[in-house]
Amino acid sequence: MIELENVCVDFDAGQGRHTRAVEGVSLKIAAGEIFGIVGTSGAGKSTLLRTLNALQQPSEGRVTVNGVTLSTLRGAPLRKARQRIGMIFQHFNLMHTRTVAQNVAFSLKAAGWARADIAPRVAEILHLVGLADKANRFPVQLSGGQKQRVGIARAIANHPDVLLCDEPTSALDLETSANILELLREINAQLGITIVLITHEMNVIKSICDRVAVMSAGKVVELGDVFDIFARPQHEFTRQLVAHTLNLALPERLQQHLQGTLLKIQFIGDSAEQPVLSEVAVQFGVAVNILHGKIDYIGERALGVLVVQITAATPQAVENAVAQIQARTAQVEVIRG
Numbered sequence: 001m002i003e004l005e006n007v008c009v010d011f012d013a014g015q016g017r018h019t020r021a022v023e024g025v026s027l028k029i030a031a032g033e034i035f036g037i038v039g040t041s042g043a044g045k046s047t048l049l050r051t052l053n054a055l056q057q058p059s060e061g062r063v064t065v066n067g068v069t070l071s072t073l074r075g076a077p078l079r080k081a082r083q084r085i086g087m088i089f090q091h092f093n094l095m096h097t098r099t100v101a102q103n104v105a106f107s108l109k110a111a112g113w114a115r116a117d118i119a120p121r122v123a124e125i126l127h128l129v130g131l132a133d134k135a136n137r138f139p140v141q142l143s144g145g146q147k148q149r150v151g152i153a154r155a156i157a158n159h160p161d162v163l164l165c166d167e168p169t170s171a172l173d174l175e176t177s178a179n180i181l182e183l184l185r186e187i188n189a190q191l192g193i194t195i196v197l198i199t200h201e202m203n204v205i206k207s208i209c210d211r212v213a214v215m216s217a218g219k220v221v222e223l224g225d226v227f228d229i230f231a232r233p234q235h236e237f238t239r240q241l242v243a244h245t246l247n248l249a250l251p252e253r254l255q256q257h258l259q260g261t262l263l264k265i266q267f268i269g270d271s272a273e274q275p276v277l278s279e280v281a282v283q284f285g286v287a288v289n290i291l292h293g294k295i296d297y298i299g300e301r302a303l304g305v306l307v308v309q310i311t312a313a314t315p316q317a318v319e320n321a322v323a324q325i326q327a328r329t330a331q332v333e334v335i336r337g
């Protein structure tokens with residue numbers, strides 16, 4: 001559906017120099033996917049996203065969406081191709097002097113819809129995003145979440161194949177963000193629209209995306225299924241992002257005062273649902289004290305991390321217990337032996 005081949009974007013930095021914002025990005029996004037691009041500020045996410053609807057032309061490389069190579073189009077054919085690609089923004093970009101219905105209608109007029117078809121489509125799409133009763137309000141009369149719903153309605157009214165989301169929840173509180181992400185997920189499932197989303201928050205990636213590209217300094221440094229990236233991050237930058245999200249560091253002072261062996265245990269899938277620790281405690285006669293932990297569900301799959309303290313009457317019992325935990329869980333790190 002979407003293919004990027006060695007895409008580079010340079011910006012003029014004056015005095016004959018340039019800044020390379022995107023460096024040699026190649027990736028494919030399948031139809032119907034929710035694909036995330038994550039990275040810190042300045043990583044090149046926005047610039048890369050904007051190449052997907054040719055708001056930004058690459059300096060090198062090729063961008064193909066739905067079989068159309070955008071990077072070679074100009075003028076009317078480019079405008080036509082863009083109509084198949086909707087976009088929503090962090091700060092919504094609504095027209096403040098027009099009502100909710102007029103904001104949505106505007107995009108349909110621009111796409112050449114017949115006047116008689118516009119009003120019923122606007123009503124239908126406002127119903128879909130939960131704003132049927134707000135058609136005649138102005139943006140200033142709406143909450144942030146409602147404004148983003150108008151943005152979504154406007155972006156999908158013309159039946160696009162792709163919806164580009166530029167930090168869609170960064171300006172919203174946690175609960176409203178969750179509602180907007182849920183709406184995007186429904187739109188993807190019900191209408192089959194491919195979604196490409198950029199964010200600096202791994203939590204957004206975790207809650208909605210199927211696959212993710214991790215960007216740092218203009219490059220994609222890691223790419224894969226969201227679950228795999230969380231369970232087994234390979235690149236140092238990704239490890240930091242994931243560790244920051246799981247936030248399982250023990251306070252230094254607590255660590256110093258604790259007796260026994262400290263383990264950080266990762267559970268994946270089935271092992272997250274099995275009572276591994278209680279069985280090991282009974283089998284080897286060890287005491288297992290849970291200090292910190294959480295189990296997340298990414299899609300349908302469980303990913304758990306626990307920090308535990310193990311104590312026993314003999315070192316051998318602890319050793320046996322640790323060996324058994326290692327055999328039955330995804331990954332065990334001995335924080336202190």
Ligand SMILES: Nc1ncnc2c1ncn2[C@@H]1O[C@H](COP(=O)(O)OP(=O)(O)OP(=O)(O)O)[C@@H](O)[C@H]1O
Pocket residue numbers: 011012019020021039040041042043044045046047048200
């Ligand atoms: N129009 C422009 N002219 C010059 N440099 C630009 C332009 N747009 C972006 N850049 C530079 O390109 C790099 C990547 O910027 P970009 O906005 O794509 O990053 P980002 O990952 O989206 O960051 P943020 O999350 O802060 O928006 C930055 O160094 C930025 O300063």
